[in-house]
Ligand SMILES: Nc1ncnc2c1ncn2[C@@H]1O[C@H](COP(=O)(O)OP(=O)(O)O)[C@@H](O)[C@H]1O
């Protein structure tokens with residue numbers, strides 16, 4: 047028990063003094079996961095909306111597949127990206143492996159199905175309501191996709207939150223493709239895993255606290271945005 | 281209006297629509313002329329809304345055709361529709377009209393003036409910045425009307441635009457429709473309010489169970505309806521239509 051309180055004290059000191067190593071790790075984590083969510087959104091939002099309003103054979107299969115992919119095991123994605131980016135792999139020449147770029151790529155793959163699938167659900171409901179009106183005004187498919195995304199933007203924030211939660215909490219993929227290299231690819235989750243295995247609990251605990259705190263802040267921020275926005279919308 | 285009025289703005293030929301084996305619109309043919317307000321009347325479920333959506337091109341007929349023409353044949357026919365239940369985007373009142381104008385390709389610099397003008401017509405200009413969906417049902421209905429009018433369509437379809445309005449709002453809407461009519465828009469409107477039809481319409485399509493039973497100028501339909509069902513309907517006797525033997529032509533001939 048004293049172990050724990052010692053660790054907690056040290057952890058809080060590290061956080062309070064904005065320890066250099068800690069700050070570096072936190073900033074890299076944020077950079078990797080936020081970039082991954084942004085890229086995944088650029089792909090996943092239109093993909094989800096298109097799935098909601100286009101009718102084509104095999105649409106249901108794609109929707110089920112997309113929703114199944116939400117549960118992709120991070121280590122498997124990490125392995126796949128590793129194979130693609132390793133020197134002997136098809137994209138080996140870019141030398142991305144063990145760089146933040148590789149970690150972003152892996153997280154993008156993990157987050158796209160989440161954003162696309164949740165977007166499809168949100169926009170499909172909206173499309174039921176809007177379809178005839180937009181058709182009547184003569185909106186093109188592109189315009190309709192954009193309208194659904196814009197009018198559903200407050201509900202869609204939840205999709206981004208879920209994506210960010212997935213990206214920032216996962217350890218398997220970034221460990222494999224990033225390699226947890228100090229000052230290069232070490233992020234919060236991988237260093238927590240490392241510090242625990244080394245027995246350095248204070249740093250691990252400090253990082254854990256920061257991770258939870260950041261995720262709380264982001265969630266609260268988005269929820270208040272949603273509340274304000276929604277009140278305005280309906 | 282200038283230009284020769286040589287063709288009908290709306291013309292349907294053997295229009296049929298069926299879904300899941302049910303024939304909901306049966307062999308409807310009519311031509312409507314410019315400069316009149318045409319009302320589609322009939323009991324609930326007669327197919328009034330379906331017929332409008334077919335004419336507006338929202339659903340494809342199973343067979344038969346719909347043709348629309350602008351006053352001048354060279355123009356593309358511009359249509360707008362106000363639905364029975366207003367569908368408003370999650371934007372401001374003005375934003376809803378701006379959206380329609382943008383999709384329609386109206387120049388951006390004219391938006392403000394058009395928005396103000398059409399909101400003023402329906403008496404909603406003080407709500408311009410409010411979220412559209414915070415308006416009351418009647419106000420939403422009027423906004424949907426303002427949005428359609430802002431497009432200055434050749435044909436305006438109105439699906440029971442006053443069905444849920446109080447008398448004051450109904451009066452406003454009727455005035456606005458009259459104004460659009462005077463400005464040269466072809467009005468096609470459904471109603472189940474016979475008094476309103478008698479008061480406002482120039483000619484009437486009487487629909488019953490998916491079939492066009494009678495097309496006649498309003499005065500004629502009300503004083504001397506040829507169809508016995510239309511007769512019963514204008515007398516307000518259609519309530520017990522279930523007990524009436526169906527007239528033989530109802531399901532007799534095939535559409536294809
Ligand atoms: N998508 C649909 N599927 C099955 N039946 C429908 C569909 N749309 C309309 N109907 C039926 O067609 C008939 C006419 O509907 P509608 O045009 O809405 O009537 P109204 O004259 O009251 O506007 C109704 O009996 C309705 O139940």
Ligand SMILES: [Mg+2]
Pocket residue numbers: 328329330364439440
């Ligand atoms: Mg109807």
